[in-house]
Amino acid sequence: MGMIEEQLKLLKTTFDKHAGKDADKGSMSKAELADLFREEIPEMAGDKTQLNQFFANLDGDKDGKVSFPEFVQFAASLMLLYSAF
């Protein structure tokens, strides 16, 4: 399996784990994103302003929830950013 496939699989697992906590299993609410932060990146979880900003960045179509394509798009741009250095 290629590296990108592996990364995507990991993203999908992470997304599904957190997006499936309420009735809307196909997308992530702000509360679910806060949970993801607490579990995956606790050093960023305490900052509400940062969380709100992060959520707004993720929610590309501004419908108040984060879909998997939006999540992937954001993760991909993060990866590009990191690989540029």
Ligand SMILES: [Ca+2]
């Ligand atoms: Ca959900």
Ligand SMILES: [Ca+2]
């Ligand atoms: Ca959205």
